[in-house]
Amino acid sequence: MRLTLMLLLAVVTVAAQPVGDRVDALEAKVPPRNGDWKTEVLQATAKPQLAALGAVLRDGAWDDLKSLAHPDARSTALRDAGAPRRFGTVTVVQTAAPRGPAHVSLAAALLHLRGPLVARFERRVGFKIVGVHQADAASFQTDVRYEAFASSDNGSGVQQVARWRILWRHHDGRDPTILDIRLERFEEVTRPHRLLTECTASVLDFEDARLSTLATGGETWHGRVDGLGELNLMGHNGIAVGDVDGDGDEDLYVAMGTGLPNLLLVRQPDGALIDRAEDLGVAWLDDTKGVLFADMDNDGDQDLLMAVGNAIVLAKNRGNGAFERIVTMRAPTPAAFYSLAVADYDKDGDLDVYGCRYVKLQYGISIPIPFHDANNGPTNHLMRNDGEDRYTDVTGKIGLNANNTRFSLACVWIDHDTDGDPDLYVANDFGRNNLYKNEGGRFVDVAAIAGVEDQAAGMGASVGDFDLDGKPDLYVTNMFSAAGNRVAYQDRFKRGEDAQKKQIQRYSLGNTLFRNIGGRFEDVSEKAGVRMGRWGWGARFCDIDNDGYDDIIAPNGFLTGHVKDDL
Structure with a gap:
């Protein structure tokens, strides 16, 4: 995994390297200050300033804005209250360019942007720098993706996504400051209640030893099972949905990594899911990746296909959810x-x-x-x-x-x-x-x-x-x-x-x-x-x-x- 990531870094951030370059040599080039990409050095100085700006929007600490922005900093409107569109209970406002005054004070623009976030208790704000250009010796520009989300106890929420172009004043020996922000795209989505509710604990009993493998991540098992199969760390294991027992309810087959039994979660009349993989004949311990249910023999019930190593394994459904007659395609x-x-x-x-x-x-x-x-x-x-x-x-x-x-x-x-x-x-x-x-x-x-x-x-x-x-x-x-x-x-x-x-x-x-x-x-x-x-x-x-x-x-x-x- 580390080598794969380093190859990506080598492609997009450094000049062509000799074939024999070592990973540690490439890794040393990752910090922008170690290379000759001036623009990457500049964006690295802007990144912590944007994080601080996010904290201002999240917490309302307006005094901190003084260290982030030039005294004469200005901005276009950063939030557009344009014509809303409704998709069911969700309301969306989108704009491709700011309307209203060409420029306002930066503080005023940020205050208006923060308005929908204030009344909600859970607030997250983040930025991604997706472009950087050096304007002159004293300034540079960054293209920034802005994201904010806030929700309330009652499930109502608001999400803002925007594209900004920020002009920065570069200062030798200290952090850059914001001169100007220009809005290029804006989207705001509001909801009166949650679209989805997390209900795992109501349908799965993690006290059941058979389900305990779902309660922890791949890191728990990495290094705890033998090395005969593929590592469990990556999570390349699938889920299949189908009615295995013909009762009209959909069941789940959950593929697991090496040494962990696959799970067949059968839906009960009360909505709960219980694991019946072992007694139905499909609690495989081999690393299993892609899985799906399909009627492979045209008998009207759902058979189970599994990617197990270099084989496609077919377990045939007898009609009552129990599986037999394993067919292997290698x-x-x-x-x-x-x-x-x-x-x-x-x-x-x-x-x-x-x-x-x-x-x-x-x-x-x-x-x-x-x-x-x-x-x-x-x-x-x-x-x-x-x-x-x-x-x-x-x-x-x-x-x-x-x-x-x-x-x-x-x-x-x-x-x-x-x-x-x-x-x-x-x-x-x-x-x-x-x-x-x-x-x-x-x-x-x-x-x-x-x-x-x-x-x-x-x-x-x-x-x-x-x-x-x-x-x-x-x-x-x-x-x-x-x-x-x-x-x-x-x-x-x-x-x-x-x-x-x-x-x-x-x-x-x-x-x-x-x-x-x-x-x-x-x-x-x-x-x-x-x-x-x-x-x-x-x-x-x-x-x-x-x-x-x-x-x-x-x-x-x-x-x-x-x-x-x-x-």
């Missing part, structure tokens, strides 16, 4: 499967399964080369369902071996050209994605032609029809990096290497929403306001408020560290 090389997706690609009446694989050896050891367009990963595989529990690996036979050595994390079936057969989209980390067009049971990669290569850190893909035009749209999860946005768009970065520069710039932007325009796609991420997904994983279309429109739920984050700035 890849020809040791690389582990990560994600699974099923569809009847050949239209013979039964479901086939496609499996993604990520690294040849082990996470953190298999190194993507080149980092932003790697093509040295393991192969993915399509297992054709031939009936009678027989599955055949037909990957090469049907054309899915083209562009098939990426670092794949997710896949989804999508009839992108609405011709009646399922096409296949594969999201790849460290490079271009694939869109395999189904041509009568054979596939051709048309991602470039269709405009969905989305060369970035692919972490997920979801299909929906967000504009209700009858054509399937695509939302791809990637990674957002403030540092990547800040560095890769500067003139001196990769000067003279325009093609590679453009590729690396795309890498740090974030998630992508593709609107289907008839077999081809257009990127509408910025227009729709859904680019920012942080370190994203498996975002999904979901009509969360039952209004008939697809919303997007975008999980994000990674390992929770012991200190605030740790990953």
Whole structure:
């Protein structure tokens, strides 16, 4: 993991390095003061000042503003009370440019911005510097993403997200001060009550020894289980939802890491969930990643597919929730499967399964080369369902071996050209994605032609029809990096290497929403306001408020560290 992160830093923050560079040598270049990037040094001086400004907005400590801003500091209006739009109980105000007076005092602008936060007890304010430009010897500018959230005991809340351009006065030997703030975009969302309520404790009994593994994070088990399987630390384990016992209620299958039994949480009449994995035959101890329920034998009940090492394991449902007759579909090389997706690609009446694989050896050891367009990963595989529990690996036979050595994390079936057969989209980390067009049971990669290569850190893909035009749209999860946005768009970065520069710039932007325009796609991420997904994983279309429109739920984050700035 550390090496992978350092490779990213090497790509976006330092000049090209000799192949033999050591990690510790690269690590020494990470602090801006150790390099020759003047703009990075400047943003590093602005960062603590922004943190202090956030504290002013959070706590109302206006006296502290004196040390942050020039005495004559001014600002455009930072909060726009424009025409509200309502989505159910949620109210949204958006603007692309400030209205009202061209400039007011900075204190007045901040006071007005803070207004909706004051009446609520829980307040969070943060900034990300996504651009930096040196104006002259005495001043510089930063492009900043502002985020604030506040909530009350009754569940009401307000969220503000904005883009600012801040002009700073540079001072030798002391902190910079704010000269001017200009609002470029603003959004404010208010709610009268919570959209979701956390109810884990009401449905899971953590006193039950079988559920105790859910009460702690991956760090608890890292180093406590043997090294025969993959490390538990990364959390690359999935969840499947389905009705395993035919009672009409949805149950959960929770995949776990090496040495920890997988869980089958069966819903009870009172709404509680109890683990029945052991007595129903699926309490596997092997590291399990992608899992899903699907009726693989057309008998009307939900069978269970699991990615276990380099095998796709099928546990067949007897009809009462108990599983038997294990079928194993194994890849020809040791690389582990990560994600699974099923569809009847050949239209013979039964479901086939496609499996993604990520690294040849082990996470953190298999190194993507080149980092932003790697093509040295393991192969993915399509297992054709031939009936009678027989599955055949037909990957090469049907054309899915083209562009098939990426670092794949997710896949989804999508009839992108609405011709009646399922096409296949594969999201790849460290490079271009694939869109395999189904041509009568054979596939051709048309991602470039269709405009969905989305060369970035692919972490997920979801299909929906967000504009209700009858054509399937695509939302791809990637990674957002403030540092990547800040560095890769500067003139001196990769000067003279325009093609590679453009590729690396795309890498740090974030998630992508593709609107289907008839077999081809257009990127509408910025227009729709859904680019920012942080370190994203498996975002999904979901009509969360039952209004008939697809919303997007975008999980994000990674390992929770012991200190605030740790990953």
